[in-house]
Amino acid sequence: MSHHRPTRPADRHGFDAIIDARSPAEFAEDHIPGAINCPVLDDAERATVGTLYAQQGAFEARRVGGAMVAANLARHLRQQFADKPQGWRPLIYCWRGGMRSGSMVQWLRLVGWDAQQLAGGYKAFRRHVIEQIAALVPRLDLRVLVGATGSAKTRVLQALASQGAQVLDLEHCARHKGSLLGAMPGVEQPSQKNFETQIATALEGFDLSRPVYVEGESARIGRLSLPVPLVQRLRAGACLEIQATPEERLAYLLRDYAYLGDDPEALAQRLEALTELHGKEVVQRWQTWARARQLAPLFDELMRLHYDPHYGRSQAHNFAQWQARRVVAATDLSDAGIERLAQTVSASA
Numbered sequence: 001m002s003h004h005r006p007t008r009p010a011d012r013h014g015f016d017a018i019i020d021a022r023s024p025a026e027f028a029e030d031h032i033p034g035a036i037n038c039p040v041l042d043d044a045e046r047a048t049v050g051t052l053y054a055q056q057g058a059f060e061a062r063r064v065g066g067a068m069v070a071a072n073l074a075r076h077l078r079q080q081f082a083d084k085p086q087g088w089r090p091l092i093y094c095w096r097g098g099m100r101s102g103s104m105v106q107w108l109r110l111v112g113w114d115a116q117q118l119a120g121g122y123k124a125f126r127r128h129v130i131e132q133i134a135a136l137v138p139r140l141d142l143r144v145l146v147g148a149t150g151s152a153k154t155r156v157l158q159a160l161a162s163q164g165a166q167v168l169d170l171e172h173c174a175r176h177k178g179s180l181l182g183a184m185p186g187v188e189q190p191s192q193k194n195f196e197t198q199i200a201t202a203l204e205g206f207d208l209s210r211p212v213y214v215e216g217e218s219a220r221i222g223r224l225s226l227p228v229p230l231v232q233r234l235r236a237g238a239c240l241e242i243q244a245t246p247e248e249r250l251a252y253l254l255r256d257y258a259y260l261g262d263d264p265e266a267l268a269q270r271l272e273a274l275t276e277l278h279g280k281e282v283v284q285r286w287q288t289w290a291r292a293r294q295l296a297p298l299f300d301e302l303m304r305l306h307y308d309p310h311y312g313r314s315q316a317h318n319f320a321q322w323q324a325r326r327v328v329a330a331t332d333l334s335d336a337g338i339e340r341l342a343q344t345v346s347a348s349a
Helices: 009-014 024-029 043-056 058-078 099-111 121-139 153-162 170-174 192-204 228-236 246-256 258-262 264-278 280-291 295-318 335-348
Strands: 017-020 090-093 142-146 166-168 212-215 238-244 326-330
Touching (some): 009 121, 043 058, 058 099, 090 099, 090 121, 142 153, 142 228, 153 166, 153 212, 153 335, 170 192, 170 212, 238 246, 238 335, 246 295, 258 295, 264 295, 280 295
Parallel strands (some): 142 238, 166 212, 238 326
């Protein structure tokens, strides 16, 4: 067993399993992709130990915490680890690479497994994520997909990915469609840290000699912020504009956002945010349509009065290569049409 060289985040792919020994709440905020959560202290136990440490000191916290850790480790050995063969090699981490992962590593080694501890714990992985984004983003050969609202940019990206192109799907990472109405029903956005972890993981898988397709997002998607190096790279990337007719865009939006009709009151409330821009009278008309589930006239006016007037101006302001963009005409945004459109996009890149 080799325990000499510290295990770094970049070494994580060489293990049979990655085990996060932190509490469920810490794991939920962010974790190493593919890790399984086997807490040595759950959320309540961690709070108890923290209080004991503050009020009665380290010894009392370790005495009580030690019993909890032992009980949790015993449960993991009986359950999650019960079927692991002798040659199993897990990588274990906690917040800083301290006592929580250290205690699990010791127990698993006593059993006979070659368990290793991630040096520096999750904090080291977090640094690795930020370093990967800073190092890899400037080297990306980006093809930035732009187009007015309803141009099916996200679906074109998905079709490109299924056709073998390299795609960075930021809206998928953010669990949000990026627009005012982009929140998805019943879907929570991830934490900012997890958003960045997903981006770094995608970057690590790219062949940097090949183009990477991405949607021309603003600096925020819902409540999440794009990493600054990525915003800068997007702004400088080569643009491909999908130009679809208003009729095709409206038909696409009505399919893609049909679920907004399921909660008309929530939709009406979200439109309230546009009052300052468009005035009370217009927004009340939109809210009336929303409450009546009349999405066709609502989306038609949102396109014509809200999204389209600012589109060209904002693109020219945001993208350095906007004037030199390649235009791809889209006459058909059906599923089959989007597949063909993706082929045209990759051919024209």
